Amino acid sequence: MTDPILELTGISKSFGPVQANKDIALRVMSGTIHGIIGENGAGKSTLMSILYGFYRADSGTIRVKGREIQIADSQAAIAAGIGMVFQHFKLVENFTVLENIVLGAEDSALLRPSLRRARSELRALSDDYGLSVDPDAVIEDIGVGMQQRVEILKALYRRADILILDEPTGVLTPAEADQLFRILARLRTEGKTVILITHKLREIMDITDTVSVMRRGEMVASVTTSQTSPEALAELMVGRKVLLHVDKSPANPGALVLEVDNLRVTDAKGVQRLKGISLTVRAGEILGIAGVAGNGQSELLEVLGGMRAGTGRVRMDGQDIDLTGKHSDGRTRRAHGIGHVPEDRQREGLIMEFFAWENVAFGYHDAPAYNRGPLMDHAALRADTSAKMTRFDVRPQNPWLTARNFSGGNQQKIVVAREIERKPRLLLVGQPTRGVDIGAIEFIHRQIIGLRDAGAAILLVSVELDEIMALSDRIAVMFDGQIMGERLPVATTVQDLGLMMAGMAGKAA
């Protein structure tokens, strides 16, 4: 633990006028788990892409094991002993585990000898690091946690000494995340070095030895984890004091607003994505839907938001809603008083090429206030946009910028402003703070609670358990298209929810 295995000095990288990395210095000690934390857009991914040879730094030096090297491409990174586990796995779905591990590292044009050698080596690696996988399982048949292990094994097979993991827990249940952390700890014991990129303070505190904080392209601090606190790290990340918890008064639930009964959705491939969902949301309460991404939450929001068809019964204020998709769509849902902050603001909630003032009308573009006869009233739109930008503190406060030119947090504020200011009876909210900076998270959470206090029903879907715990008045857990159970936030724990998220039926609380 005395020598730095990786040392960066003076790394800078610009994309046009944007400086993504400014004079970065980083020392990673051999045999440690080193966390890198920072908000979206702080430059973490750019830095790691430079390390893995996807980008070339404009200036600066990289030393691995004391030797200065040039990393021109990923082959060079691998040769230097750097392995990368991406947030979105790079596996061939219909290949076996073994084939994926060998892919790109074959010994010769003939596959058989490579596979034979890989099989014995894989067994050795599995034993050494406690990474058991079935080499003959096909990737698409195994779980996400297992796929991640394959990615780690791929890196180890290529003799990586430094393993970089980019937001590795985003797709895992809490239990799977714990398992991953045990693996990482084992890797450390065996002398490997791990760089963990995350925006989750809890993970940093739990597992890392050292943590480096990035803010706006700069490395603002490197501290020993045991000598810091989540509050101190958050302050370093944002540059000012932040509230990590949400202040809210107890809910005051009123009349039933949304009643969902036996809702089913089958996707284009014929797979059932929702297998009979039943739930209710009352006025003045927030129902949080917890679950690992891909367990039907997106489909639930889409069918309620009029973006896809389903079967079953959905009532809004006692009135039946057409689910066939033939007579209703997002527009008619809005007429029912349903607002929708979609999960993916870039693909759904906004048109990235549209100006802010065009996006403020999106979905409500036939509202009388925005139109004069057949023509749209651009002046009225721009005035409304300016007003919303002031009230929701959207920066820069310029209606003439396209959505693409705003940061994630400000894009989300535009969507939230549009949906909340319509005073919906029911607001569907999907991943409200994904890719949003901490400062804006606080603001958006306060807006959602404010809407609840004004008497709206809110259905919140988030893969961030902390967010669900902080905002919800009731929590339902989804797994494999079903509701596994419901809990009150005061009467449950992360472990309890985690079990349900993994498909273990919860006992009634």
Place this chain on the structure above:
Amino acid sequence: MDKMPKWADVVLLPLISLLLAGAISALVLLATGENPVEALGVMIDGALGSTRGWGYTLYYATNFIFTGLAVSVAFHARLFNIGGEGQALLGGVGVTLACLMIPWPHWTLALLAAVTASALFGAAWALIPAWLQAKRGSHIVITTIMFNFIAAALLNYLLVEVLKPAGIMEPASANFSAAVHLPNFADMLAPFGIPFSPQAPANVAFLLALLAAFLIWVLIWRTRLGYEIRAFGFSETGARYAGISGTRIILIAMVISGALAGMMSVNNVMGEAERLVLNSAEGAGFIGIAVALMGRNHPVGVVLAALLFGFLYQGGAQLSFQMQIPTEMVSIIQALAILVTGALDQMIRAPLERAFLSLRKARA
């Protein structure tokens, strides 16, 4: 942050493309032993040096404005309408039927009927691929290309079997009556005392094309429908979120597109030939793709690009006429302009964007 200022995208980029196409063309001419400077002189003189030249340039430009607008409207909905040629041929059938079936007392009424008929026929021809795309997922590029061939065959059949007057050897319709003759530029400018070559085919349809360009601008950038078309074009999932029906947008955008392509025939069939012949659109439907690309799918850009291609067509014709440069050589020059401004757009865009970025960085 946009990568480069808008003026560079709209003005500078096409200009550089054009110069590049010109330079390559000059090299080709040099290689065949011709003098490129002289050739350019002949082209400019032939296309812009006389009212007759202008008359041809504007005549071609009229065709290209219609087909360019057709491609651009569809493209705002991210639909690549390659079928402008076939839709224009069918539009010609509409014009012919409108002009031959009713003895119009005055050209204005005939024009109204011809515009309506050509738009309807063009729109109908575009509607089938649109429906197949919206409901069956058949790719519109493939279907519209196929529909060009079907249109050509259909036109052939109609001319030989139905529209050809008895006793005529040529596959062509009867000549339209003198009453439906559209005023050409000489007729239109005479009251103002401006002399214009009476042989030049440019006619009142040019004004119709400008009007169409203005209306399309209003449609795309000022109406709710245009907003929905653009939203759908940028993001289908976004449109679904907002409750914009994709089926509806695909059908409407293609119908408008087909109608515009069909209306081209008012210019060439009614305004010039005054009868329907085989291959009446003469490739203008395809040129529309290049015009839309070069005009950045904006009506103003389309009009400017159409004028440029009108110039290339007329200038090119003069080139083969006066310098004995084979027409194939003229086609090469036109093709280079299309290739560089359209298909090779990225080749010039990327370095230009880099130049602007480094310029901005140097200033910062």
